[in-house]
Each structure stands twice: as C-alpha cells, then as structure tokens.
Amino acid sequence: MNLIIDSANTCKIKDYLTYLPVVGVTTNPSILKKEGNIDVIEHLTEIRNIIGKNRTLHVQTIASDYTGMMEDAKKIAESIGKDVYIKIPCSKTGLKVIKELKNEGYNITATAIYSEIQALLALANGADYLAPYVNRMENLNTNPYTVISNIRNYIDHNNHDTKILAASFKNVNQVLESLHKGAHTVTVGAEVVDKFLDDANINKAITDFSNDWEEIHGNLNI
Numbered sequence: 001m002n003l004i005i006d007s008a009n010t011c012k013i014k015d016y017l018t019y020l021p022v023v024g025v026t027t028n029p030s031i032l033k034k035e036g037n038i039d040v041i042e043h044l045t046e047i048r049n050i051i052g053k054n055r056t057l058h059v060q061t062i063a064s065d066y067t068g069m070m071e072d073a074k075k076i077a078e079s080i081g082k083d084v085y086i087k088i089p090c091s092k093t094g095l096k097v098i099k100e101l102k103n104e105g106y107n108i109t110a111t112a113i114y115s116e117i118q119a120l121l122a123l124a125n126g127a128d129y130l131a132p133y134v135n136r137m138e139n140l141n142t143n144p145y146t147v148i149s150n151i152r153n154y155i156d157h158n159n160h161d162t163k164i165l166a167a168s169f170k171n172v173n174q175v176l177e178s179l180h181k182g183a184h185t186v187t188v189g190a191e192v193v194d195k196f197l198d199d200a201n202i203n204k205a206i207t208d209f210s211n212d213w214e215e216i217h218g219n220l221n222i
C-alpha cells in the first residue's frame with residue numbers, strides 16, 4: 001500500500017513515519033491553513049527534510065491566473081527543490097499550466113479532479129499524478145470508484161506512467177475501495193489515518209492476552 005499523508009502537521013508526519021508505509025506528503029492551501037500563520041516555504045522545507053528525498057512532496061500553487069500559477073510553481077520548485085510535485089487544480093487555466101510546466105521539466109500532480117474527462121485531459125498534458133476527489137465526488141452523486149477504475153484501465157491499456165493518487169477521504173472504506181478499484185496511491189488526512197488502527201477489538205484482544213498471561217505468570221516476562 002502506497003500511503004501519502006494529506007497533512008502539513010510535522011508532529012503527525014513524524015509519528016506516522018515510525019509505523020506506516022508513508023511514501024510522501026501532500027498539502028494544499030486549506031491543509032496549510034490548519035497550521036496557522038506559518039512561513040509556508042520554511043514549513044514545507046522542514047517537511048521535506050523530515051520525509052527525506054526518497055518520498056514525494058506535493059505542493060499546490062495559490063494563484064488562479066496563468067501567470068500567477070506559473071510564478072508560484074517556479075518559486076515552490078526553486079525554494080524547496082525541483083523534485084517537488086507541483087499540484088495544479090485541473091481547470092482550463094490549470095491544464096494550460098500543466099502543459100507548460102511539463103515542457104519545462106517539472107513534476108506535476110493534477111488535483112481537484114471530479115470527473116474522468118478532467119483526469120484524461122491532465123494525463124494527456126503530461127501530469128505525473130492524477131488526484132480524483134473521492135469524498136467530494138460522492139457528495140455530488142458521482143461514483144468515484146467508476147472514475148478511478150476507468151482511469152486505471154485507460155492508463156494500463158495505453159501504457160502510461162501516470163499514477164492515480166486518490167484523495168479527499170472521510171472514512172477508511174473509501175480508502176480501501178479506491179485501492180480495490182485501481183488507485184496506485186492514496187493520500188489520507190490525519191482524521192482518517194488515525195482511524196486505521198483505532199479499533200476497540202484490537203485493544204480488547206491485547207488486554208485479554210495480558211490478563212491471561214498475568215493470571216498464571218504474574219509480572220514475569222517470557
């Protein structure tokens with residue numbers, strides 16, 4: 001399972017790195033907002049140092065016009081490193097930016113994907129990752145799993161290297177279903193990551209084992 005953490009909280013990221021198969025970190029302006037009035041470039045550089053060079057870091061542009069997005073992308077790459085994946089919302093302007101940035105050799109994650117057609121257009125323009133918004137699609141009565149499955153079939157059939165990075169989760173079942181339907185990677189926020197192992201049954205089993213051991217052996221170790 002390729003798990004990306006959808007958070008800019010350095011304490012959470014450090015903790016998850018100790019026991020989860022974390023392959024990267026994604027952020028967007030809403031995620032950064034949760035960290036308060038930080039120096040964003042400094043904070044993202046700290047995250048880059050925490051996760052190291054072997055994991056991917058995905059950082060979103062802020063501007064909504066072509067020139068502003070291009071400037072944001074270049075500032076992000078110059079400050080944090082050219083290996084950063086620049087997250088571009090997949091709008092008309094975004095598609096133009098993706099095309100140009102790819103021509104200039106940047107890594108791209110196409111984000112805010114709500115439909116199959118958006119994904120296929122971003123893929124054609126050279127995006128390295130496609131981020132379909134699972135929970136948000138469900139809220140709009142679009143089946144995100146059909147979208148993921150169709151994109152995956154298209155990628156495999158045409159031998160593309162582009163990966164599906166499913167995003168926007170509100171529960172663990174959405175994460176699992178996305179993986180079943182062909183997402184290569186999932187990016188999951190702390191609220192859902194913390195549910196992965198938050199199971200009363202696991203804790204009860206562990207307590208029962210300890211009690212059974214203590215009944216016979218008291219405080220002795222094995």
Ligand SMILES: O=C[C@H](O)COP(=O)(O)O
Nearest residue numbers: 006027028136167168169
């Ligand atoms: O960056 C993309 C996020 O995964 C979107 O998640 P959200 O729907 O919880 O804002």
